[in-house]
Amino acid sequence: MNSTTPELLNEWIEVQSKLKRKLVTEDDFTWKLASKMRGGDEGESCEVLKYVGGVDLSFSKEEQSVACATLVVLDLKSLEIVYQDSLVVRLSVPYVPGFLAFREAPVLLELLDKMKACSHPFYPQLLMVDGNGILHPQGFGLACHLGVLANIPTIGIGKSLHHVDGLSKSMVRELFEMDGNSSQDIIPLVGDSGQTLGAALLSTRGSSKPIYVSIGHRISLAVAIDIVKLSCKYRVPETIRQADIKSRQHLHSCRSIH
DNA sequence: GCGACAG
DNA sequence: ATCTTGTCGC
Numbered sequence: 001m002n003s004t005t006p007e008l009l010n011e012w013i014e015v016q017s018k019l020k021r022k023l024v025t026e027d028d029f030t031w032k033l034a035s036k037m038r039g040g041d042e043g044e045s046c047e048v049l050k051y052v053g054g055v056d057l058s059f060s061k062e063e064q065s066v067a068c069a070t071l072v073v074l075d076l077k078s079l080e081i082v083y084q085d086s087l088v089v090r091l092s093v094p095y096v097p098g099f100l101a102f103r104e105a106p107v108l109l110e111l112l113d114k115m116k117a118c119s120h121p122f123y124p125q126l127l128m129v130d131g132n133g134i135l136h137p138q139g140f141g142l143a144c145h146l147g148v149l150a151n152i153p154t155i156g157i158g159k160s161l162h163h164v165d166g167l168s169k170s171m172v173r174e175l176f177e178m179d180g181n182s183s184q185d186i187i188p189l190v191g192d193s194g195q196t197l198g199a200a201l202l203s204t205r206g207s208s209k210p211i212y213v214s215i216g217h218r219i220s221l222a223v224a225i226d227i228v229k230l231s232c233k234y235r236v237p238e239t240i241r242q243a244d245i246k247s248r249q250h251l252h253s254c255r256s257i258h
Numbered sequence: 259g260c261g262a263c264a265g
Numbered sequence: 266a267t268c269t270t271g272t273c274g275c
Contacts, residue, residue, distance in 0.1 A: 060267075130264085158264055162260060
């Protein structure tokens with residue numbers, strides 16, 4: 001049943017290690033946030049972050065290898081969808097914790113390539129990925145993988161914590177409860193190694209379950225957090241949430257044909 | 259050896 | 266990941 005051999009895992013680790021050399025962990029883009037512009041910038045010809053992408057996959061219950069991948073692009077200001085595309089595929093690669101990219105990245109790259117190939121004006125300036133960035137056993141999760149291969153700034157969004165470098169759910173909970181009464185909505189995730197791997201964010205008022213933000217490619221954690229906050233109407237950033245909704249819808253619409 | 263383990 | 270409406274609580 002589990003067709004994953006040790007040889008294949010070693011190969012995957014090698015791929016991650018090679019791609020990781022191309023990873024850029026600081027801001028590397030020409031746009032800026034509209035909310036961070038100073039008054040004098042308004043008349044100047046500067047590029048503002050407008051088109052933010054989100055990707056997600058949904059799976060069929062009856063055919064477990066069948067999945068629908070969706071790419072949406074939102075206008076960051078209105079959080080309205082300006083582009084969406086879905087692709088139904090049959091996945092042959094199993095899900096192995098730590099190697100999500102080998103299962104999901106190919107079809108997501110196809111969606112991005114398709115958009116880029118036609119020089120689409122709404123091609124995302126930044127992509128949010130459901131799955132982690134450097135918050136990962138090898139420091140190279142799906143968001144990094146996709147970012148490097150597509151050469152686009154990416155942010156990783158985890159809806160549950162991947163236990164890595166000594167990080168644990170109980171530790172996160174304690175850190176939130178700490179800080180006396182100055183209840184923070186965000187805490188840095190510093191592993192045993194001393195490296196900051198990401199941040200846990202209580203993205204909506206009064207929520208107790210955090211999302212886990214980590215950098216993917218070509219962005220700093222501070223800027224990534226700013227953008228994630230701007231994208232959150234609900235707990236999960238609207239980019240990821242809409243990609244999730246649309247991929248499920250598309251899958252169900254295909255089911256009704258058969 | 260055992261448990262934990264993004265989606 | 267997949268199913269799933271209403272409902273309980275602040």
